[in-house]
Amino acid sequence: MKKALDSVVDAIDIETFLYCKSESEGKELAEKLTQELNLPHGDIVFLEFKAWGARVRIRSYIHHPGDHYRWLETEGN
Amino acid sequence: MKTILLAPLDPVHDNAIKLLKRKLDEAGYNAISMPPGTTPEEVIQKSLTEKPEVILVSRTLGYKVAEILSQLLDLAEASGVRDTTRIGIGGMAITKEAGAELGFDGCFVGELKMNEVIDFIENRVPSVELTGKSNQLRIKPDITAGYTYKFYDPIIEELLERITSQTLAWVKDKTTIGIERAKIRTELLECEKEGNSHNQLLDKYISLCDPEIQNFYKYHTLPDGVRWLGQSEINRVSDLFNVPHPDFNSLRHTEKKPLFFSQYGTGCPIMDVYHIKVSEAWGIDGVFHFDPSWNAQKEGLLEGHLTHEYDGTILTLENLQFIHHFMEPYTLWNVRGHRGLNTPETQVLGHAAGADLFKINIPYGSTAGGTDPQRLTVDGIYSLMLAAQYGIPFDIPGNDELSGVPPYKTFAGILIMMALGLKLGARPIPKPLLCYSPYMTINGLMDDNMIDMNVAKLAVWRDIVDTPIWPGEPVGFMTHTSDRVQSALQTSLHASLAATMDVDAVTIASSDEAYSKGPISVQARVDTLRAVRDQLRFQGSIKTTLSPAAESIKDEIHEKITETLSIIADRDDFVASIYEGLIGSQEDGLYPGRIGAGTVNG
Numbered sequence: 001m002k003k004a005l006d007s008v009v010d011a012i013d014i015e016t017f018l019y020c021k022s023e024s025e026g027k028e029l030a031e032k033l034t035q036e037l038n039l040p041h042g043d044i045v046f047l048e049f050k051a052w053g054a055r056v057r058i059r060s061y062i063h064h065p066g067d068h069y070r071w072l073e074t075e076g077n
Numbered sequence: 078m079k080t081i082l083l084a085p086l087d088p089v090h091d092n093a094i095k096l097l098k099r100k101l102d103e104a105g106y107n108a109i110s111m112p113p114g115t116t117p118e119e120v121i122q123k124s125l126t127e128k129p130e131v132i133l134v135s136r137t138l139g140y141k142v143a144e145i146l147s148q149l150l151d152l153a154e155a156s157g158v159r160d161t162t163r164i165g166i167g168g169m170a171i172t173k174e175a176g177a178e179l180g181f182d183g184c185f186v187g188e189l190k191m192n193e194v195i196d197f198i199e200n201r202v203p204s205v206e207l208t209g210k211s212n213q214l215r216i217k218p219d220i221t222a223g224y225t226y227k228f229y230d231p232i233i234e235e236l237l238e239r240i241t242s243q244t245l246a247w248v249k250d251k252t253t254i255g256i257e258r259a260k261i262r263t264e265l266l267e268c269e270k271e272g273n274s275h276n277q278l279l280d281k282y283i284s285l286c287d288p289e290i291q292n293f294y295k296y297h298t299l300p301d302g303v304r305w306l307g308q309s310e311i312n313r314v315s316d317l318f319n320v321p322h323p324d325f326n327s328l329r330h331t332e333k334k335p336l337f338f339s340q341y342g343t344g345c346p347i348m349d350v351y352h353i354k355v356s357e358a359w360g361i362d363g364v365f366h367f368d369p370s371w372n373a374q375k376e377g378l379l380e381g382h383l384t385h386e387y388d389g390t391i392l393t394l395e396n397l398q399f400i401h402h403f404m405e406p407y408t409l410w411n412v413r414g415h416r417g418l419n420t421p422e423t424q425v426l427g428h429a430a431g432a433d434l435f436k437i438n439i440p441y442g443s444t445a446g447g448t449d450p451q452r453l454t455v456d457g458i459y460s461l462m463l464a465a466q467y468g469i470p471f472d473i474p475g476n477d478e479l480s481g482v483p484p485y486k487t488f489a490g491i492l493i494m495m496a497l498g499l500k501l502g503a504r505p506i507p508k509p510l511l512c513y514s515p516y517m518t519i520n521g522l523m524d525d526n527m528i529d530m531n532v533a534k535l536a537v538w539r540d541i542v543d544t545p546i547w548p549g550e551p552v553g554f555m556t557h558t559s560d561r562v563q564s565a566l567q568t569s570l571h572a573s574l575a576a577t578m579d580v581d582a583v584t585i586a587s588s589d590e591a592y593s594k595g596p597i598s599v600q601a602r603v604d605t606l607r608a609v610r611d612q613l614r615f616q617g618s619i620k621t622t623l624s625p626a627a628e629s630i631k632d633e634i635h636e637k638i639t640e641t642l643s644i645i646a647d648r649d650d651f652v653a654s655i656y657e658g659l660i661g662s663q664e665d666g667l668y669p670g671r672i673g674a675g676t677v678n679g
Contacts, residue, residue, distance in 0.1 A: 009351055010343075011598040013561075045592050046559040057561065065345035065596050066304065066386035072313045072347065 006070035008062040012039065015057045023047065026054030034058050081198060082129040083110040084120045086145055090137035093168060093189065097133065100191050106198070117149035124158045131198050132158075135168040142170045146179050165197055215327065215407040217433065218336065220545050220581050221470045221504040226495075227543045230635075236642040237496035244497060244651040248458045251679040254285045254376060255456045259421035259463070261285070262378075266394075266429050286377025293379055300371070303391065306346065306382040311399065314347055318354055318403050325405065328360040328606065330613045335575065336409065336582040337609065339551070342367025343596050345384040346396045350403045355599050359606035363409030363582070365436070366400070366427075368392040373417025374447070374672050378426070388596070392423060397430035409433045415474065416446025418673050420456040424463040434506075435464050435471040437498075440490030440660045444667040445477045450655040452673035458497065465502035472506040474550040481515035481666030484534050485637035490660040492642065493651065495544065506581070508547045509534045511571045512554035515666060522630075527556070528574060532621055533630035535578045540635055548575045549584035561588040561604050569608035576613060577621040585609060 014037070020026040026049050034042025039060035046057040063069045081101055085091035091113040101108035109127055111119065124132060134149065136142055146166065153159040165183035166176050176184025183197040228234035261282045268275035283294045292298045299305075328337050339356055341349045341364050353364050369389030372378070382399060383391045390396060392412075401410060412427030413436035414420040420442070424435055439457040443450035464471045473494045475487040488509065495505040511531045517523045522530050531548075538546050552571035557564040565588045575583045588604035589597040623631065645654045654660060661667035 009599045010348065010596065011600070013598065013600065043594055045594075046561070048560065057559075059595065059598070061595055063348075064386050065343040065348045066302075066384045067345075068310070069347065072310060072317070074313065074316075 011061045018054045023049035030056045078107045080107045080129040082132045084115045084134045085113045086136045088114045093135050121152045132164045137169045139170040217407045225543045230541045236646045239646040241496045251455045256459045259425050262425045287375045290377035303385040328610045331618045335580045336362035338363040338584045340365040340367050342389045365411045376418050394426045401431045416442030416448045421459045424460045428467045437471045438473045441477045443670045445480050447670040448672050449674040451677045461498050461501045470504040474508045475510045478510045478514045482661035483516045485634045489641035506545050506547050508549040511548045511552040513556045529627040533627045537631045537634045545581040547582040551584045551586035557590040559592045564588040565604040565608035568605040569612035572609045573612040
């Protein structure tokens with residue numbers, strides 16, 4: 001059976017709010033989060049720190065343009 | 078006449094019931110509505126006296142929802158109402174799954190779709206998802222229709238006459254290998270259509286290409302990072318997208334214009350198709366093909382279904398035809414050829430693949446676009462002739478403003494392109510850029526607001542010439558950040574401001590506009606389409622009137638356009654004017670392009 005991840009057309013974005021005390025700590029945490037979630041090629045698209053934490057969006061490309069897309073494959077292929 | 082009983086099983090919320098009653102009355106049903114706070118017992122009691130064919134109940138609050146709805150169905154069973162009456166449920170607290178699990182005959186979630194409700198009342202198989210406006214057949218519009226291109230400013234008209242006469246006289250008897258390839262490509266296409274052999278023609282074509290392109294044709298070597306698409310991949314795209322689908326509503330709420338465009342060019346034709354189909358589903362009217370810059374910097378184009386992992390989708394006839402094949406019949410398609418060494422051939426291939434619009438701008442392409450001014454003037458004018466011959470309008474982006482050029486210089490360049498096109502029989506569309514450009518930032522011209530300058534940049538065109546106006550490209554350039562909410566909001570604000578100025582089309586970005594570390598994601602396209610739709614809903618048919626400050630900016634731009642054109646006309650050499658920075662100087666941030674320098678013959 002196909003994994004749900006195979007149906008991601010190109011990228012996964014995860015938005016969250018991280019408890020942290022500085023922008024650099026927020027970045028470190030966001031990077032760590034992509035690793036903990038096993039997201040390949042994780043990148044911080046956006047991070048905004050204000051006083052009590054950071055609003056963040058991290059992205060992982062599941063399919064890059066030019067790849068062989070798993071969503072294009074038929075079942076069992 | 079069928080009787081429908083409408084009951085809000087909710088202490089206060091009955092807006093949906095009121096709306097439903099009005100729509101069902103209009104549709105010819107006997108709709109009886111009950112007040113908020115109606116209990117399940119009261120619904121059944123009313124049903125026993127009115128004997129409705131259908132009961133539609135709504136519930137907004139989630140509190141005790143399952144308990145109340147189960148009670149209603151139990152009473153309907155016990156009283157015998159269920160034997161003759163079908164019961165539907167809707168409202169904020171309801172999901173499709175919950176409705177089915179509880180045992181309702183129908184369940185309506187999300188935006189009210191009357192066709193779904195009526196299908197349920199009539200006990201019909203649900204039709205495709207249609208709402209109001211989508212029932213109207215969408216047609217492919219001609220953006221230039223109804224415009225006369227009459228100049229209201231005789232001084233500007235006279236200056237343009239002088240500049241274009243000089244330019245066309247200069248270009249006469251000149252040619253380039255780009256033009257020669259375009260002519261050969263036209264012959265090759267004719268040969269293929271008639272099934273004739275074209276080996277000699279192809280050899281001639283190859284001889285006019287750069288070595289890397291020659292190697293592709295001779296030895297089938299692909300440029301770095303490029304691969305062929307497999308036949309199975311191509312076939313599978315057909316399986317995915319050549320299927321019936323619901324109608325797609327336009328973004329517009331009440332107005333007939335503007336049309337909304339976005340660019341594609343992920344690098345992969347398959348991914349492009351997916352992005353275009355999603356954009357269509359969310360309401361886009363037209364799309365642009367973006368090719369990679371290396372594609373434009375080499376003499377000659379490749380052939381076949383090719384993909385790669387870099388920005389811009391490789392321009393080949395097969396790629397263009399493949400992408401175009403999956404577009405909705407009403408989707409307008411622009412194949413851009415505003416810069417580079419393959420400008421004339423791009424128009425030939427675009428036309429062969431079914432393009433509706435071209436993009437040609439010599440001043441922009443030969444400065445910020447990097448192509449040598451002489452070369453692009455010769456190629457560009459030939460491209461304008463092709464646009465005229467094919468009857469395909471061309472748009473003229475004013476994106477040189479992004480380098481720091483003041484709008485009046487950019488507009489002078491656009492006007493020259495318009496006049497050249499008109500003289501050659503083509504139909505131009507100017508594209509003033511709505512942006513927070515370096516010129517605005519440095520000179521503090523948008524310190525208070527972003528409205529006055531942008532509306533002045535649109536309004537000035539109405540004082541000069543009767544022309545369609547298409548702000549781009551995309552609107553809101555340099556206001557976007559990688560915050561998707563901020564980015565989508567800026568796009569929607571700029572797009573809607575343009576809409577209030579009665580423009581004909583608008584190019585919008587995705588919310589990934591300011592994200593440069595990866596390709597645009599498909600969800601980022603939806604972000605801005607969704608934001609623009611709501612913004613248009615919010616403003617309806619409201620129009621903007623210019624503030625005194627905007628009027629003053631408009632008049633100043635107008636005056637300076639005239640001054641700029643006057644200087645160029647007196648210089649009596651359009652190409653030299655570009656080299657010398659009269660349409661945008663090095664101080665402004667523009668440098669003449671170098672690609673293709675010294676390649677003009679004659």
